[in-house]
Amino acid sequence: MQEKHGSGNKNIQQTLGNKVSRRDFLKMMTAVGAIAALPGNGLLRRGPGASVMPSTGYEGKDAYQVFHNACPRNCYDTCGMLSYVKDGVLKFVExxxxxxxxxxxxxxxxYSYPRSxxxxxxxxxxxxxxxRGTGNWVRISWDEALDTIAKKILELKEQDGSLLGLGMTKYSGNFGITHYGVEGMMSSLGYTTRFVGTPCWPAGIDAQNFDMGNMWCNDPEDMVHSKYIIIWGANPSINSxxxxxxxNEAKRRGAKVLVIDPIFTQTAAKANEYWQIKPGADGALALGMARHLLDKKLEDKAWLEENGEGYSEFASYLRREITVDWAAEQSGIPAERIKQITEEFASVKPATIWLGYGLQRHTNGGAMVRAIDAFVAMTGNIGKVGGGARYGHLFTWGFNYNALVQSAPEGSIGYTGVTGPMGEFDTGQGGNAATYTDRAFNINKIAQEILDAKEPPVRMLYVANKNVLSQDFDRNKIIEAFKKLDLIVVADLFFNPTVEQADIVLPTTTLFEDWTVNVSYWHYWMSINxxxxxxxxxTKSDIEIASALSAKINSLKAGSCTFPENIDPKEMMIKEFNDGIYSLFGINSWEDLKNGAHKAKLVSSASWSDNKFGTPSGKYEFKSAIAEEYGHSALVKYKEPREAYASYRLLTPHSMYGLHSQFQNLDWMLDYNPEPLAYIHPKLAREKGLVDGDTVRVYNKTGEVQLKVSVNDxxxxxxxxxxxAWYGQNNPFNVNILVDDESSDMGKYKTGAPGVAIHDQFAEIEKA
Amino acid sequence: MSDFIQSIQQLSAFFFASDAKGMKTAYSELAKIHPAPAVDDWSSVEFSFNRLFVGPRALLAPPYASIYLDNDPNRVMNESTMQIRQFYGLLGLVSPWLNKIPDDHIALELDALWQIETALINSASPQLSDMREYLLEHLQLWVPKFRQRVLSIDDIHPAIHHIMDLLQQTLTTALQDAE
Amino acid sequence: MDTLLELPLILFTLLTQLAVGLAVFAALRQWVTVEGPSTRTRNEWIAILALIGVGVIAAFFHLGKPLGAIRMLANLGTAWLSREILTFAIFGALAAISLYMVYTKAPNGRLLKLTALVGLLAVFTTGMAYTGKALDAINNLLPLVFFMLTVFTLGPAVAAYFVEEKAHALLTSILFPTLLASLVVRFVVPFIWLSGNAVMNATGQNFLASPLHWLHLAALLAGLFFVRSGKNIPAWLPIVLLVGELLGRIAFFVLVVNSGANLGGVY
Amino acid sequence: MTRYAFSVNAELCIGCSSCGMACKNQYNLDPGMVWRKLYPLSEEIYPHKDRAFYSLACNHCSQPACLEGCPVGAYTQREDGIVVHNEDVCIGCRNCLRNCPFGAPRYNEEEGHVEKCSMCWQRIDEGLLPACVQACPTNALTLVDLDVDDVSSTVQYPPGFPYRPDLEPSTRFVLPVAPKIVRRDV
Structure with a gap:
C-alpha cells in the first residue's frame, strides 16, 4: 500500500523544479537558521510557531481544523456545511x-465553494x-472609497434636504442574517429610497396570506407520511x-407522486405520473379539480364547516362557472385524468401539494396559488402531518435583525407618502406611524423607477448582494436608467455586468470569511456560519462596510450616521439571537450551534395544526376581504393569463449549476455546463429547420440573445x-435580456411590491 | 548595495505598488540602473497594471506563482503556494499578509530574494547560497511564463513590458552567476 | 483520441516493425543465399539500428514522464507492455551485435536468425500489447495480424534498397502474397466490425468513412499492381507502401472507438 | 471478508451531479479533470433524453484490466477490492486508458500522469463514506459490501454499461423507471 494518494501528488521537486530533491529540501529545513529580516517591502521576521508542511490530496480528517458554515444562497435547502481548513487555507467542504x-x-x-x-x-x-464602462480602474484605499461615498451622501442631503436621492437595491446574494446590515446602514443614514419587494415569490406569499393569514409550510421531512404528493410547478431535483x-421514501411506502409542470423535469421523471400543463392554466386546472370534488362529494365537509370562511360562496362559484371539461381545455390535461387523480387524491389522507415558485411567476400567479390552496383545503389536508399546501415559511426567521434595526439620525427628513413592508423579511416597518419613512420603489422595475423618480431624483445607487444587470428585468432599460445616476457603488465578490457599470466597487468577503447565522424558508434547521x-x-463583510462608512461620514459631519462605528462581526452575529430563537430551537446559547445545525422544536410538523389561522376571521378564507382591499377578487376565482406577445412561450427557470448569477462563472461548473442552450421540441426544430447544436437567435420586444439549441422532447x-445563468466574463448570455418587467398580480400586501411575470414571456426563434 | 540587489528591491516595489505614484517611484529608481523608456502618462500604466495584476475584472496575468506551476490557472493558495510559505519559514520569514495575499505573489518572492541577497553580503553562508539558488530556480520556472502571458496581451503599456523584460533579464543573469 | 497525442506510438510501432522486417529479410537472405559483408548489408544494419533508435526515442515522447521509462520493465508478470519493452531491448542489443559482426567479420548466420526471431517475438509482444480491452474492435488477434502484415510488407519492400537486383525475386515472392493477404484482410475487417457490438460497429463506420483507410488500401493495391514475381521492385514503391502503412497506422490509433466513450449508450 | 463496491440506483438518481463535484472538491482536481460523472442514458434505453443517468467512476473490478496491463505497476488492489492508482509511480503511458472499457482512468496531460477514482480509501479506512456517496442526496449512490450486503435485486451489467464479465466490475445497478406521461396537444 502506498503512503499517499489523491490528486496533486506534486512533490516539491516537480512544482519548484529544483535540483534539490524533496528529501534534501526537508533536510535543509532543519539545517538552515533564520536570517535577519530587513525592513523591506514585505516579508517580516517569522515568530515562533509550528512549521508549515505542504499538503497533498486528502490527508485524513485529523489533519484539518473543521468549522461550521452555512450556505447563504437563496435556496430551499440552505445547507449546513463543514469547512476543512489547514494552515489557514480552506481545503474542501462537506x-x-x-x-x-x-x-x-x-x-x-x-461543492464548488473553494473555487470561488x-x-x-x-x-x-x-x-x-x-x-463608467471604460475598464479604466484604479485601486483606492478603503478610506478614499468611503470618503467619496460619504461626501456624495452629504452632498445629496445638502442639496435635497433629505437622503431620498440615495437608492439602495439588494436581494438574495447572501441571506445570512447579519447581511441585513446593508438595510441597517441605509436606515442609520436617514430615510432613503429602497427598492423593495422580491422578484422571487411575492404573488404566492400574498395568496397564502389571504387564504391562511401567513405563508407557513409543513416541515418537508414529514412528506414521508404523505400518501399522495402533487409537485406543482416545483423542480426539487435541481432546486431542493x-x-x-x-x-422517494413516501413513494416507497406506497404514495403516488404526480408532477404538474410545463417541462418534463427531472423531478417529473421520478414521479408516477407527469402532466404537461399549459403555463398559466394552473388555476383553471385546480378549479376544475375542485369542481370535481364537489361533483363526487369528496370534499371534507366537516373540516370545511368548522374552518372554511366563505366556502359555500366558493362552492357555488365552482358550480356556476367551472367545469372539468373547461379546465381540461384550458390546461391541456384530459378530463379523464383530472377526474381520476382528483378522486385518488381525495381518497387518501394525508395528501399534499407542493406549490413551486415557478407557477406564481405569472400575471395571474397569485390567483392560481389561491386556487390550488383551495383545492388542498377542500380535501381537508391543511393542518395535517404529511398534508398541507406547501409553499414556504418564515417561521424560523425571528432574529433581532440587530444590524438592520437602526434609527435615522436626529432631524432626518424622509418620505411622507404611504409605504408598505420593505420586502418579505420585513416584519415591523410597514404601516407604522412614523412621521417619515423611506421611499419605496418596486425592486422589479428598477429601470422604470429610476427613470421616473422625481423630487428628488435618485442620483446615487448602492448595490449589495445583487447583480442588477444580470438578474433584474429589461436589461436594456436598466442601462438607460443608470445613465441618470451620478454615483453607483457596488459591493461584490466578482466582476459582473453590474460592477462593469459601477463607479466604485467594494470587495466583499465570502461566507467562509465572515460570521453569521442562517435559516431556511423551507426546512426548519438553523446553522451558524x-x-x-x-x-x-x-475584503470586508457588509456590516464591516456599514460600520466603516459610519465612522467616515461622522468624521466628516458628526451625527450623520447611527450605525455602530466599531463592530466585531462575531459580536454582531451573537446579537442576532434572542430567547424566542433559543426556545424555538431548544438551545441554551448560540454556541450550541458550533456542534452542528439545530432544528426548531415544532409542536407539530404540520403548519396550522391547531386550525387557528392568521386571517381576520381566524379561519381558512376562501373569501378574503384583505385580498379585495389590495385590488384582487375576494373570492378564490379564475383569472385570465397574460396574452401572448410573440409566437412561442419562453420559460427561463433556474439552472441546477448556478444560483441566479452565482456559481456558473466558476471553472469547475463550466466542466459540467460549458455553455447555455435553448431547449426546443423536435417538432419546432423541424419547423425551423434546426438540429442539435445550431446557433439560434431568440428575440422579442425586450431584446435578443444568441445561443445553441438542444432538441429535446x-x-x-x-x-x-x-x-x-451568468456565465462570466466572456459570455454575454443572459435570459433576462428577454424578460420584461410585467408584474405578477400579487405581492404588494406582504412584500411591498408585486412580483414579476417571469414565465409569462414570449419570443421568436430563428436560425442565426 | 550592488545594482543587482537594488534592482531586485525596486522590482519588488513596482509589483507591490498600489497606485501610479508607487509605480513611478520604483520605475524611476530602476531607470537609474537600467535605461528605460520614458513614460508620459502614468495613469495608463496604472490601468494596464490593474487589468493584468489587480482587478476588479478577471486578471489577465495573475502575479502568483502557483497559477503557472500548479496546472490550475484558476486557483490561488494552491500547493506550491504553501511550499513557498514553507520556504520563507526556513528563512525565518513570514508574510505580513499571511492567508490574505497568496505567499507566492511576485513582489513577495522578489522581496525574499532581496532579503537573501542582502544577508549574503554579511555572511557567506553556503546554506543561504543554496536557498538563493533554489529561489532563483523557482522564479525561473514561472516568471518566463508569467512574462509571456503579459506580453501576449494587447494594449498593455510599454512600461510594463519593460519591467517584465527587466525582471526576466535580472533573474537570468543572477541564475547564470549562481551556476 | 488525439492524433498528435498518439503520434509517438504511431512512429514507434511503424519504425520498429520496419526494422524487424529488414532484419527478417537480412536473415532470410543469409539463409537462402550466402551473402558476404558488403556496404549494402552494412547500411541495412545501420538502418535497422537507426530505425529502432528513432522508434524508441519517439516512444519516449509518448510518455507523460519519459524519465520513468526504465520502470516499464516492472510488470513482466502480466503486462504485455513490459514484455514488449524487454523484447525490444533484446532485439536492439542483438541488432547492435549483428551490425558489429557485419562490420568486422562475416555475418554469423545463427546470430542473424536469432535477431530476426527475437524481432518477430518483439512484434508479437507489440501485437499483444495493443489488444486494448477497452478497444472492442481490436481486443483480439487483429493487432498482431496487422503488425505482422506490416512487417512482411515493409520488410521486403524496403529491403529492395539494400540488395542487389538479383535478390529482388526473393523479396517479391514474399511481398506479393503479403500484399494480397493484407488487402483482403484490411478490406474485409471493417465490414466484420460493422456486425459487431455498438463500439465495434462505430469503429467499422469510422474506418469506412475515413480517407486514411482507403488511401492505405490504395497503396496496397498499387503494390499488387506493380509487384510481379521475379521482377524488380520499382524504387518509388517502398515509399508508397511506407506512406500507406503510415496512414493505416494512424487510422489504427485514432479511429478505433474506446468502449468508455459509449457509456450510457447501447452496447 | 470485505468486498467494497459502488451501487448505482438509477431509479433514485436525480441527475444532480453532486457526486461528481463532491469528488472534485475532495481532491481539488485540476480544471477539466473529472473522476466521477453522470452519463445520460440514450433514448433506446430510457425513453427521454437527459432524464436518466448512471453515475460512474472506477468500477474497481475484481480482474482489473488497468492493473494487469500497467507496465510500471502503478495499480494495486487492496484486499477489500479497491483498485488504487499511484500517481507517483505512473509514467503516463496511458495503456490503462486502452484497457479500461469503462473509461475510468483519465489522463492529466499537464501532470503527465493518469488519475482515477480511489473510492476514497483513506476515508473508508477512517470509517467515513467516499465523498461522492456522502454527497448523494437520494441514496442513489451507495457503498456496498458485496460479501455482506444483499445485492440480489441489482444488476451487474445493465444496458448502457459494457458487458465485461472477464473484468468483473464491482458496481451494481438498479434500472430507471419512467412515469406515465400526459402531454397536451400542441
Missing part, C-alpha cells in the same frame, strides 16, 4: 451531518472606475435536492426553455 435534512451532503454548487474563495478573479481591493429523499479563514485581500412544441 455537508453538516448534524442535519437530518441535508445529511452531510451539499449540491453541485456547494480562491479564484484569482475575486475582487480584492476597493477600486474606482475612471469613466435534499427534499427528494422524502418524496463561523469565520473559517481570514478575509482575503482587503422535455419541452412542449410551443415553448422555448432557457436556463437562467
Amino acid at each position: 455537508g453538516d451531518p448534524a442535519s437530518t435534512f441535508t445529511r452531510g451532503g451539499l449540491c453541485v454548487k456547494g 474563495v480562491y479564484s484569482p478573479d475575486r475582487i480584492k481591493y476597493p477600486m474606482k472606475q475612471e469613466g 435536492i435534499h427534499s427528494m429523499k422524502y418524496i 463561523e469565520q473559517a479563514i481570514a478575509p482575503m485581500y482587503e 422535455i419541452v412542449p412544441a410551443d415553448t422555448i426553455l432557457m436556463y437562467e
Whole structure:
C-alpha cells in the first residue's frame, strides 16, 4: 500500500523544479537558521510557531481544523456545511451531518465553494472606475472609497434636504442574517429610497396570506407520511435536492407522486405520473379539480364547516362557472385524468401539494396559488402531518435583525407618502406611524423607477448582494436608467455586468470569511456560519462596510450616521439571537450551534395544526376581504393569463449549476455546463429547420440573445426553455435580456411590491 | 548595495505598488540602473497594471506563482503556494499578509530574494547560497511564463513590458552567476 | 483520441516493425543465399539500428514522464507492455551485435536468425500489447495480424534498397502474397466490425468513412499492381507502401472507438 | 471478508451531479479533470433524453484490466477490492486508458500522469463514506459490501454499461423507471 494518494501528488521537486530533491529540501529545513529580516517591502521576521508542511490530496480528517458554515444562497435547502481548513487555507467542504435534512451532503454548487474563495478573479481591493464602462480602474484605499461615498451622501442631503436621492437595491446574494446590515446602514443614514419587494415569490406569499393569514409550510421531512404528493410547478431535483429523499421514501411506502409542470423535469421523471400543463392554466386546472370534488362529494365537509370562511360562496362559484371539461381545455390535461387523480387524491389522507415558485411567476400567479390552496383545503389536508399546501415559511426567521434595526439620525427628513413592508423579511416597518419613512420603489422595475423618480431624483445607487444587470428585468432599460445616476457603488465578490457599470466597487468577503447565522424558508434547521479563514485581500463583510462608512461620514459631519462605528462581526452575529430563537430551537446559547445545525422544536410538523389561522376571521378564507382591499377578487376565482406577445412561450427557470448569477462563472461548473442552450421540441426544430447544436437567435420586444439549441422532447412544441445563468466574463448570455418587467398580480400586501411575470414571456426563434 | 540587489528591491516595489505614484517611484529608481523608456502618462500604466495584476475584472496575468506551476490557472493558495510559505519559514520569514495575499505573489518572492541577497553580503553562508539558488530556480520556472502571458496581451503599456523584460533579464543573469 | 497525442506510438510501432522486417529479410537472405559483408548489408544494419533508435526515442515522447521509462520493465508478470519493452531491448542489443559482426567479420548466420526471431517475438509482444480491452474492435488477434502484415510488407519492400537486383525475386515472392493477404484482410475487417457490438460497429463506420483507410488500401493495391514475381521492385514503391502503412497506422490509433466513450449508450 | 463496491440506483438518481463535484472538491482536481460523472442514458434505453443517468467512476473490478496491463505497476488492489492508482509511480503511458472499457482512468496531460477514482480509501479506512456517496442526496449512490450486503435485486451489467464479465466490475445497478406521461396537444 502506498503512503499517499489523491490528486496533486506534486512533490516539491516537480512544482519548484529544483535540483534539490524533496528529501534534501526537508533536510535543509532543519539545517538552515533564520536570517535577519530587513525592513523591506514585505516579508517580516517569522515568530515562533509550528512549521508549515505542504499538503497533498486528502490527508485524513485529523489533519484539518473543521468549522461550521452555512450556505447563504437563496435556496430551499440552505445547507449546513463543514469547512476543512489547514494552515489557514480552506481545503474542501462537506455537508453538516448534524442535519437530518441535508445529511452531510451539499449540491453541485456547494461543492464548488473553494473555487470561488480562491479564484484569482475575486475582487480584492476597493477600486474606482475612471469613466463608467471604460475598464479604466484604479485601486483606492478603503478610506478614499468611503470618503467619496460619504461626501456624495452629504452632498445629496445638502442639496435635497433629505437622503431620498440615495437608492439602495439588494436581494438574495447572501441571506445570512447579519447581511441585513446593508438595510441597517441605509436606515442609520436617514430615510432613503429602497427598492423593495422580491422578484422571487411575492404573488404566492400574498395568496397564502389571504387564504391562511401567513405563508407557513409543513416541515418537508414529514412528506414521508404523505400518501399522495402533487409537485406543482416545483423542480426539487435541481432546486431542493435534499427534499427528494422524502418524496422517494413516501413513494416507497406506497404514495403516488404526480408532477404538474410545463417541462418534463427531472423531478417529473421520478414521479408516477407527469402532466404537461399549459403555463398559466394552473388555476383553471385546480378549479376544475375542485369542481370535481364537489361533483363526487369528496370534499371534507366537516373540516370545511368548522374552518372554511366563505366556502359555500366558493362552492357555488365552482358550480356556476367551472367545469372539468373547461379546465381540461384550458390546461391541456384530459378530463379523464383530472377526474381520476382528483378522486385518488381525495381518497387518501394525508395528501399534499407542493406549490413551486415557478407557477406564481405569472400575471395571474397569485390567483392560481389561491386556487390550488383551495383545492388542498377542500380535501381537508391543511393542518395535517404529511398534508398541507406547501409553499414556504418564515417561521424560523425571528432574529433581532440587530444590524438592520437602526434609527435615522436626529432631524432626518424622509418620505411622507404611504409605504408598505420593505420586502418579505420585513416584519415591523410597514404601516407604522412614523412621521417619515423611506421611499419605496418596486425592486422589479428598477429601470422604470429610476427613470421616473422625481423630487428628488435618485442620483446615487448602492448595490449589495445583487447583480442588477444580470438578474433584474429589461436589461436594456436598466442601462438607460443608470445613465441618470451620478454615483453607483457596488459591493461584490466578482466582476459582473453590474460592477462593469459601477463607479466604485467594494470587495466583499465570502461566507467562509465572515460570521453569521442562517435559516431556511423551507426546512426548519438553523446553522451558524463561523469565520473559517481570514478575509482575503482587503475584503470586508457588509456590516464591516456599514460600520466603516459610519465612522467616515461622522468624521466628516458628526451625527450623520447611527450605525455602530466599531463592530466585531462575531459580536454582531451573537446579537442576532434572542430567547424566542433559543426556545424555538431548544438551545441554551448560540454556541450550541458550533456542534452542528439545530432544528426548531415544532409542536407539530404540520403548519396550522391547531386550525387557528392568521386571517381576520381566524379561519381558512376562501373569501378574503384583505385580498379585495389590495385590488384582487375576494373570492378564490379564475383569472385570465397574460396574452401572448410573440409566437412561442419562453420559460427561463433556474439552472441546477448556478444560483441566479452565482456559481456558473466558476471553472469547475463550466466542466459540467460549458455553455447555455435553448431547449426546443423536435417538432419546432423541424419547423425551423434546426438540429442539435445550431446557433439560434431568440428575440422579442425586450431584446435578443444568441445561443445553441438542444432538441429535446422535455419541452412542449410551443415553448422555448432557457436556463437562467451568468456565465462570466466572456459570455454575454443572459435570459433576462428577454424578460420584461410585467408584474405578477400579487405581492404588494406582504412584500411591498408585486412580483414579476417571469414565465409569462414570449419570443421568436430563428436560425442565426 | 550592488545594482543587482537594488534592482531586485525596486522590482519588488513596482509589483507591490498600489497606485501610479508607487509605480513611478520604483520605475524611476530602476531607470537609474537600467535605461528605460520614458513614460508620459502614468495613469495608463496604472490601468494596464490593474487589468493584468489587480482587478476588479478577471486578471489577465495573475502575479502568483502557483497559477503557472500548479496546472490550475484558476486557483490561488494552491500547493506550491504553501511550499513557498514553507520556504520563507526556513528563512525565518513570514508574510505580513499571511492567508490574505497568496505567499507566492511576485513582489513577495522578489522581496525574499532581496532579503537573501542582502544577508549574503554579511555572511557567506553556503546554506543561504543554496536557498538563493533554489529561489532563483523557482522564479525561473514561472516568471518566463508569467512574462509571456503579459506580453501576449494587447494594449498593455510599454512600461510594463519593460519591467517584465527587466525582471526576466535580472533573474537570468543572477541564475547564470549562481551556476 | 488525439492524433498528435498518439503520434509517438504511431512512429514507434511503424519504425520498429520496419526494422524487424529488414532484419527478417537480412536473415532470410543469409539463409537462402550466402551473402558476404558488403556496404549494402552494412547500411541495412545501420538502418535497422537507426530505425529502432528513432522508434524508441519517439516512444519516449509518448510518455507523460519519459524519465520513468526504465520502470516499464516492472510488470513482466502480466503486462504485455513490459514484455514488449524487454523484447525490444533484446532485439536492439542483438541488432547492435549483428551490425558489429557485419562490420568486422562475416555475418554469423545463427546470430542473424536469432535477431530476426527475437524481432518477430518483439512484434508479437507489440501485437499483444495493443489488444486494448477497452478497444472492442481490436481486443483480439487483429493487432498482431496487422503488425505482422506490416512487417512482411515493409520488410521486403524496403529491403529492395539494400540488395542487389538479383535478390529482388526473393523479396517479391514474399511481398506479393503479403500484399494480397493484407488487402483482403484490411478490406474485409471493417465490414466484420460493422456486425459487431455498438463500439465495434462505430469503429467499422469510422474506418469506412475515413480517407486514411482507403488511401492505405490504395497503396496496397498499387503494390499488387506493380509487384510481379521475379521482377524488380520499382524504387518509388517502398515509399508508397511506407506512406500507406503510415496512414493505416494512424487510422489504427485514432479511429478505433474506446468502449468508455459509449457509456450510457447501447452496447 | 470485505468486498467494497459502488451501487448505482438509477431509479433514485436525480441527475444532480453532486457526486461528481463532491469528488472534485475532495481532491481539488485540476480544471477539466473529472473522476466521477453522470452519463445520460440514450433514448433506446430510457425513453427521454437527459432524464436518466448512471453515475460512474472506477468500477474497481475484481480482474482489473488497468492493473494487469500497467507496465510500471502503478495499480494495486487492496484486499477489500479497491483498485488504487499511484500517481507517483505512473509514467503516463496511458495503456490503462486502452484497457479500461469503462473509461475510468483519465489522463492529466499537464501532470503527465493518469488519475482515477480511489473510492476514497483513506476515508473508508477512517470509517467515513467516499465523498461522492456522502454527497448523494437520494441514496442513489451507495457503498456496498458485496460479501455482506444483499445485492440480489441489482444488476451487474445493465444496458448502457459494457458487458465485461472477464473484468468483473464491482458496481451494481438498479434500472430507471419512467412515469406515465400526459402531454397536451400542441
